[in-house]
Amino acid sequence: MGLETILALGVVIAMASGGVYSTHNYREALSKSLIFFQGQRSGKLPTDQSLIWRANSALSDGSADNVDLTGGYYDAGDNVKFGLPMAFTTTMLAWSVLEFGKSMPKELDHAREAVRWGTDYLLKASAPLPSSFYVQVGDPNADHGCWERPEDMSTPRSVYKVTPSKPGTEVAAETAAALAAAALVFRTVDGGYSKKLLRTAEKAFAFANRYRGNYSDSLSSVVCPFYCSYSGFQDELLWGAAWLYKATHNSSYLSYAQSLDIDYDSDTFSWDNKIPGAAVLLSRGFILEKNEAVSEFKHRAEKFVCSVLPRSPFKTVIYTPGGLMYKMNGSNLQYVTSSTFLLSAYAKYLKISKQTSMCGDLAVTPLSLRGLVRKQVDYILGDNPNNMSYMVGFGDRFPQRIHHRGSSIPSVGLNAEAIGCEQGFSYYYDGDANPNVLTGAVVGGPDANDEFADDRENYSQSEPATYINAPLVGTLAFLAAGLQP
Numbered sequence: 001m002g003l004e005t006i007l008a009l010g011v012v013i014a015m016a017s018g019g020v021y022s023t024h025n026y027r028e029a030l031s032k033s034l035i036f037f038q039g040q041r042s043g044k045l046p047t048d049q050s051l052i053w054r055a056n057s058a059l060s061d062g063s064a065d066n067v068d069l070t071g072g073y074y075d076a077g078d079n080v081k082f083g084l085p086m087a088f089t090t091t092m093l094a095w096s097v098l099e100f101g102k103s104m105p106k107e108l109d110h111a112r113e114a115v116r117w118g119t120d121y122l123l124k125a126s127a128p129l130p131s132s133f134y135v136q137v138g139d140p141n142a143d144h145g146c147w148e149r150p151e152d153m154s155t156p157r158s159v160y161k162v163t164p165s166k167p168g169t170e171v172a173a174e175t176a177a178a179l180a181a182a183a184l185v186f187r188t189v190d191g192g193y194s195k196k197l198l199r200t201a202e203k204a205f206a207f208a209n210r211y212r213g214n215y216s217d218s219l220s221s222v223v224c225p226f227y228c229s230y231s232g233f234q235d236e237l238l239w240g241a242a243w244l245y246k247a248t249h250n251s252s253y254l255s256y257a258q259s260l261d262i263d264y265d266s267d268t269f270s271w272d273n274k275i276p277g278a279a280v281l282l283s284r285g286f287i288l289e290k291n292e293a294v295s296e297f298k299h300r301a302e303k304f305v306c307s308v309l310p311r312s313p314f315k316t317v318i319y320t321p322g323g324l325m326y327k328m329n330g331s332n333l334q335y336v337t338s339s340t341f342l343l344s345a346y347a348k349y350l351k352i353s354k355q356t357s358m359c360g361d362l363a364v365t366p367l368s369l370r371g372l373v374r375k376q377v378d379y380i381l382g383d384n385p386n387n388m389s390y391m392v393g394f395g396d397r398f399p400q401r402i403h404h405r406g407s408s409i410p411s412v413g414l415n416a417e418a419i420g421c422e423q424g425f426s427y428y429y430d431g432d433a434n435p436n437v438l439t440g441a442v443v444g445g446p447d448a449n450d451e452f453a454d455d456r457e458n459y460s461q462s463e464p465a466t467y468i469n470a471p472l473v474g475t476l477a478f479l480a481a482g483l484q485p
C-alpha cells in the first residue's frame with residue numbers, strides 16, 4: 001500500500017468510528033493546558049519555569065502568622081490563594097493523572113509537577129493540624145481593588161485559618177480529597193512523599209468531620225462572595241471519604257460515605273459541588289473492579305450522565321445554539337470541562353468492562369459519551385460560531401484581553417519598576433491585547449448565545465481559572481489517546 005492509501009484509510013476509519021473528525025491537535029492542547037499552571041504559580045519559581053514573563057512573588061506569605069505559606073496557586077486573574085478552589089484544582093489534576101496518566105506519556109512529568117505545586121502548599125497549610133488549618137492567603141477585598149502584577153503586589157497578605165471554634169468543613173474535606181488523590185499519584189514514584197500526603201489527608205478529614213461548619217460562616221467576607229460554599233459541606237465529606245476509601249481501602253470511609261444524607265440528583269460538578277464527581281469515582285470500583293460494596297454508585301453516576309446527554313429523556317443541562325453545554329453565565333466553561341472529565345472517565349469504565357448504561361430507552365455507549373466529550377472540547381478549541389479557540393495560545397484566533405493581572409501588565413522582565421495598585425488600571429482599561437500570553441489558559445467562555453466579548457472588563461467571560469483547566473488535562477489525554485480509552 002502506498003502512503004497516500006494508508007493515510008486515506010486512516011481518515012475513513014476515523015470518520016466511520018467517530019462520526020466527525022477534527023483537525024485539533026489534542027496533544028498540543030494537553031501540553032499547553034499544563035503550561036498554564038506555571039503562569040498561576042505563587043512563590044519562588046524553579047529554574048525550568050517556561051513561562052518566563054512570570055517571576056518570584058509573595059515570598060513572605062505566612063509571615064503574618066510566623067509560618068511559611070509560600071507557594072501554591074493564584075486561583076484565576078487575581079493574586080489571592082483561595083484554599084477551596086486550590087484544593088479542588090489539585091484533586092482534579094491528580095484524578096487526571098490517575099485516570100489518564102497512561103495516555104499522556106510525554107506530559108506525565110509535567111502533570112505530576114502541577115499536582116505537586118498544589119500539594120506542597122497544601123501540606124504547609126495543613127501543618128498546624130489538628131489544632132487549626134490555613135485556608136487562604138491574601139486579603140481578597142484589597143486585592144480586587146487593585147490591578148497589580150503578582151510580582152509587585154502591595155495589598156495585605158493576610159492569612160486566614162479555620163479552627164475548632166471557627167470551622168471549615170468543606171475546605172478541610174476538599175483538602176483531604178486532594179491529598180489522598182495525590183498520595184495515589186506519587187505512590188510508585190515517591191513513596192515517602194505519598195505516605196506523608198496520605199497521613200495528612202487523614203488528619204484533614206478527621207478535622208473536617210469533627211468540627212463541622214461552613215467556612216463561609218466562619219470567614220464570611222473574606223471568602224464570600226469569592227468562593228462562598230453554596231452547597232454546604234455534606235458533598236465535600238462524601239468526596240473526601242470517597243478519595244480516602246480509594247487511597248486506603250479502609251471500609252470505614254466507605255461506610256461513612258454511605259451514611260451521609262446526599263441527594264444524587266445533581267447535574268453540577270464544580271469547586272463547590274462534588275456530588276457527581278464522588279458518584280463517578282465510586283462507580284469505578286463497581287464497574288471496573290467488581291467491588292459489590294459500592295454497587296449503588298453505578299446508578300448514581302448514571303443519574304449524572306443522563307442529566308447531561310443531549311438525547312437523554314432525563315436531560316436537565318441546556319446547550320447553546322452552537323452546541324456548548326451551558327450551565328451558568330459566570331465562567332461557564334468550568335462546568336464544561338468538569339462534566340466532560342466525568343463523561344470521559346465513565347466512558348473508559350464502560351469500555352474496559354464492556355458494559356453499557358441506559359437513560360430510559362437511550363443506550364449509553366463509550367462511543368456516544370466520547371462523541372459528546374469530543375464535541376465539547378472541539379468547541380473550546382475552535383469549532384464554534386466565532387471560529388475562536390477559548391484556549392489562549394492555541395490556534396490562530398484566541399482571546400487577547402483576558403481578565404488576568406499578570407498577563408495584562410508588561411512583565412517585570414521588561415518593566416522592572418513597580419506598577420502600583422491604581423497605576424495598573426491604565427492597562428486594564430486600555431483595550432489593547434495583553435502583552436503576556438498565558439499559554440493554555442481556558443477562559444470563562446461565551447454566553448448562552450455563543451457570543452464572546454474578548455473584553456477584560458467582562459470577567460465572567462474573559463477570566464481563566466485553575467479549576468477550568470485542571471479537569472481538561474485528563475479529558476485532553478483521553479481524546480489524545482485516540483479510540484482506545
Ligand SMILES: *[C@@H]1O[C@H](CO)[C@@H](O)[C@H](O)[C@H]1NC(C)=O
Nearest residue numbers: 212213214217230231232233
Ligand atoms: C452550611 O451551609 C448550607 C448551605 O448554605 C446550609 O444548608 C447548612 O445549614 C449550613 N450548615 C451549618 C452547620 O451551618
Ligand SMILES: *[C@@H]1O[C@H](CO)[C@@H](O)[C@H](O)[C@H]1NC(C)=O
Nearest residue numbers: 202206248249250251252253
Ligand atoms: C480505618 O479508619 C478508621 C477511621 O480513621 C480508623 O479508626 C481505623 O483504625 C482504620 N482501620 C484500619 C484497618 O486501618
Ligand SMILES: *[C@@H]1O[C@H](CO)[C@@H](O)[C@H](O)[C@H]1NC(C)=O
Nearest residue numbers: 318326327328329330447448
Ligand atoms: C444568564 O443571564 C441571563 C440574563 O441575565 C438570564 O436570563 C439567564 O437565565 C442566565 N442563564 C443562566 C443559565 O444562568
Ligand SMILES: *[C@@H]1O[C@H](CO)[C@@H](O)[C@H](O)[C@H]1NC(C)=O
Nearest residue numbers: 382383384385386387388397
Ligand atoms: C466561521 O467560519 C465559517 C466557515 O469558514 C464561516 O462561514 C463563518 O462566517 C465564520 N464565522 C465567523 C464569526 O468568523
Ligand SMILES: *[C@@H]1O[C@H](CO)[C@@H](O)[C@H](O)[C@H]1NC(C)=O
Nearest residue numbers: 447451452453457458459461
Ligand atoms: C459580556 O459579554 C456578553 C456577550 O457580548 C454580553 O452579553 C454581556 O452583557 C457582557 N457582560 C458584561 C458584564 O459586560
